[in-house]
Amino acid sequence: MNRLKDKVAVVTGGARGIGRCICELFADEGAKVIALDISDIFYDKDGVEGYKADLCSANEIEIFVDYVVKRYGKIDVLVNNAGITKDALIENMTEDMWDAVMNVNLKSVFNLTKHVLPSMKENRSGSIINISSVVGEYGNVGQSNYAASKAGIIGLTKTWAKEFSRKGEAIRVNAVAPGYANTEMMATVPEKVLESIREKTMLKRLGEPVEIANAVLFLACSESSYITGQVISVNGGLRL
Structure with a gap:
């Protein structure tokens, strides 16, 4: 239960869902966790601190x-x-819808990583885990913006794995690509759609947030010390 003892971890989107599960699991494993979100964050768990900021603002991220x-x-x-x-089919997708998803899903990854990197370089070590999606791997009808942003995360992951190790630093960069999990976001999805997803999944069920968080934990700790530039798919065998 101490795989992250004495480690300091930043988790974006930490107010709810998979992000919150990651924060709590990291704290259980001994890390000091800072949960970053644009929403108000409330934690009564030892080891987790909430911080509210706009992830798309380079100035706010620098301050954070x-x-x-x-x-x-x-x-x-x-x-x-x-x-x-x-979500929308491309003919109905507005520029504002495209920009909003790209800013949160992709620009925030650029912002955080750019500003966190100097600390990792100084210590000559670190682990960066980017959350992509099965949609970024395979695409999905009505999700052009989301699919593009999550595919972009995979491209960033592979590029940064090469960049951040050029001078011998042990800074690893990997991605986790989740399938559909039982989170608040899925609560609004009609049962008919959920059943279709289950049928397309080899394990015939949705995932649980902790199953995604466990993969992230593995990439964060020393057990994965020889893994970088990889995408781990945690989707129950889903093929969209």
């Missing part, structure tokens, strides 16, 4: 990272988890 490094001395793990959906 400076705060974390001054308070905790370092950042060992970054989980870029924050994401939104604004």
Whole structure:
């Protein structure tokens, strides 16, 4: 239960869903966790601190990272988890819908990683885990913006794995691509659609947030010390 003892971890989108599960699991494993979200964050769990900021604002992120490094001395793990959906077929998708998803799902990953990287370089180590999606791997009808943003995360992951190890630093960058999990976001999906998803999944069920969080934990801790530039699909065998 101490796989992240003495580690400092930042998790975006930490207010609810998979992000919240990751924060709680990391804390159980001994990490000091800062949950970052644009929404109000309330935690009564030891080891988790909530911080509210706009992930798309480079200025707010710079202030946030400076705060974390001054308070905790370092950042060992970054989980870029924050994401939104604004679904529509392409002929009905507005520029605002496209921009909103790209800003939260992709620009925030750029912002956080760019500002966290100096701390990891100084320590010559770190683990960055980017949350992609099965939709980023295979595409999905009505999700052009979401699919593009999550596919972009895979491209960033593979590029950064090469960039961040060029001078011998042990900074690893990997991605987790979840399938559909039982979160608040899925509560609004009609049962008919959920049943269709289950039928397309080899394990015939939706995932649980902790099953996604366990994969993230593995990539964050030393057990995955020889893994970088990879995408781990946690989707129960789903093929869209």
